[in-house]
Amino acid sequence: MNKFNFIKQLLENEKFNTPQKERFFKLVSKELENSSKLDAQVFDEVKEIKEKIKLLEVSSSKSEQKQLIQSQLTKQGNSINKAKAQYPKIHNARSLVRLMNQFSDNSKALKYTTHSWEHGRFHSYEDFIAKVKEEWNEINQELKSLNPRLSAKISNFLFNRNLGEKKDDKYYHVWGEKKLKFGWASKALEAYLKDVDADPFSCPIPKEIKSLDSKYNLLLFDHYVSEFKNEIEIREDNSALVSLINSLWTNELTYDFNVNQINTEGVSFFTDVPYLKSVIKVIFGTFKKRSQFPDITCSIEQNFEDNYVELSISQLNSKCNRSIEDPKIVSPNGGDFSTLIKNLMNLADFSVIGQFRDGAKYKVNYLSSNLEVENVEKLEDNYPCNGFTYLIKFYL
Amino acid sequence: MGNILFRNSLLKEMKSFYTSNFFQLEEVPNNGYVKDIDARIHETLDRLNSTEVQSITIPISITENFLEFSGLRLGHHIRLTTSLSFSNAPIIFIGSLDEKQLLQLSSLANILLTPDVFYVNLSKDTFDTIEKSVNNLDLSKSLSFDFNKYLDKVIFKAPANYQSHHNIDNELCLLRWSQFLGISEQIPEVKNKLQAGLYFKYINAINPIEDVTKGNSYLFQENSKILLIDDQSEKGWKPFYKAFFNLSKHKIKFETLDIDFQLMIPSEIISNAQDKIEYFDPDIILLDLRLSDSDFDLNIDPENLTGNKVLEKIKEYNRGVQVIIITASNKVWNYEVSLDLGCNGYIVKNSNNNVSEDIKNLTSKINFCIKRASYLKEAYKKKNNSLNLITKAIESEIIEVSFGNELIKFIEIALVMFERAKTNDSFAYAYLSLFKCLELIVNNLVYEEGNNWFIGDNEAIKQVFWNSDLKKYSFKEIPEFRSNTPSNFEKSAGLCKQLWSYEDEDIRQIYFSIVRRNKFIHPANEKLHKQAQLNLNKIFDKEGFMLLLNQLDKMISNFKEL
Amino acid sequence: MKKVILIEDRPNRQVDFIKKINKNLNEISILENICGFEKFNYYKEILSSDSLTELEKYQVIIVHRSALSGSERLRLIDFSRKNAKTLVLFSGGISSVTLQKLDAGTLLTINSKDLYSSSLISYLKSKELNVLELAFGENWKINLEVNLLDKLIFYMLDYSPKPLSIILSELKVTEWIKENYFKNLEGVIQLVQLQQIKKNLQNSLLKSI
Secondary structure (H helix, E strand, O other), X not given: OOHHHHHHHHHHOOOOOHHHHHHHHHHHHHHHHHOHHHHHHHHHHHHHHHHHOOHHHHOXXXXXXXXXXXXXXXXXXXXXXXXXXXXXXXXXXXXXXXXXXXXXXXXXXXXXXXXXXXXOOOOOHHHHHHHHHHHHHHHHHHHHHHOHHHHHHHHHHHHOOOOOOEOOOOOEOOEOOOOEOOOOOOHHHHHHOOOOOOOHHHOEOOHHHHHHOHHHOOOEHHHHHHHHHHHHEEOOOOOHHHHHHHHHHHHHHOOOOEEEEEOOOOOOEEOOHHHHHHHHHHHHHHHHOOOOOOEEEEEEEEEOOOOEEEEEEEEEOOOOOOOOOOHHHHOOOOHHHHHHXXXXXXXXXXXXXXXXXXXXXXXXXXXXXXXXXXXXXXXXXXXXXXXXEEEEEEEO | OEEEEEXXXXXXXXXXXXXXXXXXXXXXXXXXXXXXXXXXXXXXXXXXXXXXXXEEEEEOOOOOOHHHOHHHXXXXXXXXXXXXOOOOOOXXXXXXXXXXXXXXXXXXXXXXXXXXXXXXXXXXXXXXXXXXXXXXXXXXXXOOOOHHHHHHHOOOOOOOOOOOOHHHHHHHHHHHHHHHHOOHHHXXXXXXXXXXXXXXXXXXXXXXXXXXXXXXXXXXXXXXEEEEEOOOHHHOHHHHHHHHHHOOOOOEEEEEOOOOHHHOOHHHHHHHHHHHHHHHOOOEEEEOOXXXXXXXXXXXXXXXXXXXXXXXXXXXXXXXOEEEEEEOOOOHHHHXXXXXXXXXXXXXXXXXXXXXXXXXXXXXXXXXXXXXXXXXXXXXXXXXXXXXXXXXXXXXXXXXXXXXXXXXXXXXXXXXXXXXXXXXXXXXHHHHHHHHHHHHHHHHHEEEEOOEEEEOOOEEOOOEEEEOOOOEEEEOOOOOOHHHOOOHHHHHHHHHHHHOOOOHHHHHXXXXXXXXXXXXXXXXXXXXXXXXXXXXXXXXXXXXXHHXXXXXXXXXXXXXXX | OOOEEEEEOXXXXXXXXXXXHOOOHHHOOOEEXXXXXXXXXXXXXXXXXXXXXXXXXXXXXXXXHHHXXXXXXXXXXXXXXXXXXXXXXXXXXXXOOEEEEEOOEEEEEEEHHHHOOHHHHHHHHOOOOOHHHHHHHHHXXXXXHHHHHHHHHHHOOOOOOXXXXXXXXXXXXXXXXXXXXXXXXXXXXXXXXXXXXXXXXXXXXHHHO
């Protein structure tokens, strides 16, 4: 049974006296305030209840009524303001990228887990893995706190000796989205590298593993490394971003929509790619609900001075029907926005830009690596915004 | 029995890729951009070697670009790598062009014209077709694969070096000689690069390397120091010779001239070579003629080749050091120039040769040179020493200029003859030639005035004789020279014992040296006893000459006592 | 503006080549010709150092492979990868042309004789500096056409209409191919249109080979 119907029933029960009803109502309101999903709805419902028990009738004048409503609204408003102060959430996207950049730092052993090295750089497989482990231990704690899933994926790929073996009745030891079963710690690779001249990336994958991962037809270790790179980095050599957007266009939006990509070639940055994919999926999901605006633009702005890459995804001509003060906008508590915020935490700064109910344009910031950023920025009327836009800023 | 399908990026990305279990997928790795395509293909085939293979399907290119024709190349590798268990397996190529177009684009496509090679166009039925056809192929063991039919149709050009084909011959020899001796694994250049080269596999196929015959024919029995001067030494020749000489376990001390030939001008190369030679004092030098880039000029005079210039310097240092020229050049007139400059052997690296003969040749030449160096070096050292002493004596006016110069000339002549001596008689002639120097010395330092004979500073010469009672050489009270003229021996002994206080044994040896000459000119009628005959016979080999040379050197060193 | 740098340690090689084609490399304005002696030594120092920033101003770097050590070579490859350069390594010992992608850069491995040929001159004279021309000579278009033809054959096997931009992305279509085969297409592409492209490719190949 619906909470509110129950409360309504209770309050309709004449065994309650007025002060009791009042106290009851106060308690209920407070509890309902704390329930994040139903704030606004709660307010409406409460109003309805109050009318039913004729609390409002006690006060005679309309202005007093108004005042009472106002005071109730303010109470709610205060609690909203408290929630309002939560955004933009300050997070550590830059730190995450700084840690991930070790994978492309020439002086780090970590880089050579995904790149060939010159003869003689490492004396042996054991020497190499020891150095990798050392460097990993230095960054792991921080990485884990920023993004535990990414940290687990990398750790599994680099150090799990049991990949491909059964964990229990049902599951295997795996790493990554595709649940792959070969990595740097696999015994076959260690054996292959007993020969100091051998190139690890040419190591052939053992038959058992090939048949377990047969879906992907990965024949050499190089292919596994490539899959790993694909999950921790948007790479430009295979136009990863373009393909990612295209595949979501095909599968999520369908061709009733038109997706135009601008400057998305030649883009590369470290991130948690499966999470990025789920984020764009959600965004496309919101576009799908408004099929009257079929033109979508995905564009990239690269800023090498300030070291970031910003992805803007817009649904052209669409506007937001809500008020800028709508709590679902300024302090989302559930729904698509919350999902996006959760998935982009510590990965990228996240904002939206749009024209709201009052006709003005605003930028709402949800995740920022910058302390000085406001929750809501009012934009100039001539600000170039041609549709509701999601902005995701990745650091380099 | 596996049906291998080599994958390229097209097949990798195909979403609707054939998923039946018929094919065993393989791929040639791209090895971090370090290894060339031949090396990568070779390694992949090496890894697959023990597999049972029924058929092999290959796209025309297994790398990123069609025009690389790397798939066709792979096909050739399969056929030409005779150690491969499946080198005769049926090969099926797949592509979107037709065969005629392929043949017009690349000579590698000739493989399509050879037995057991098929071509299937790309279409939705490609893989089904192949699967059905392979199952229908008659693969009975009696199916004989005629390798010659393959060889007849294929054409391979050597990788085009910017210079002449010499470099290819160089590499081919390194490869084939190493393979013949079974030391390929010890030479990185061969193991990692040359073995894998498609052109080299082709040459090995048309001119196969024989099996090594059992025996010690490639071993050296004598100790010797050998120096290699070759700008390609870093390209594999250094480890080759090291391994080659190692077979003889510690007999040969081997070193190379380790300089950056490409960055030096000829004069620098030559002076570095000189330094090394003086430091290492080798017995034999293996010398390449083309050591500098300027040597590859087509119009160059052979005398100006850096190798020949180094040869000159070597012979200046000590003509006894033996030089074997090992070169990929086949220009005969180069040989004549080197011969004139004194080289002692010449080996041409030619890929058409029989490897077994090449190695035998190399070994016997080195052995021959070891023998010769063993006495010639010493001889020339002595000669140089003697000549220096004579020159000093001339300068200090101890001896007359004319005498000194004449002596020098005759010593030179004797050494020339000695160097050329190969037969018994020629050694004897060299000996006679050297003997002239002895005569010169004694005739100059022992002189007649009036009816009397003097040595040194007007000192009368005493007559030396062998006192058999006292068993030593003694002086006669009063000289009684036959025809009032001391003999060669008496003159020599007079000088040596009277003036220079020689030991008796040394006098004796001089006696033998003189007898040796006399008995050669006037052979005895009666048979001499064994010991004596042996002694005389020394005139027929290096020993006699060396003994005499040492004696002369000692005499000359005593000039300063005059 | 010098866009291409050629670093050669053996001047004789270049001299031989220049005699044959009768063209002085020093006269080509976009080429910085570093041929032996001091100039080469200067660049050799750079190549063996940690910093290759001096090479950043060139779009194409051509180097004699044997003049580099193994680690120098890898460093140069890494530099080209990171800075989207075209790197050409030539040597007498290379038996086959290999052209590989280095993320946004390109690596061409080629024999000296193939490099020092008329292809080099026409490559340097062209505006776009298309490395395919240098690698494959006048047949370079065939490379792109056959690559596309191969892909198309399988692409069309279970094809459902898709927008043009997706097709161009999935087939990894280059500018030249787009210009010549996908020019007047837009919107959602039907199977018949792809079949027409395939026919066009086959016709072109029949003519050119």
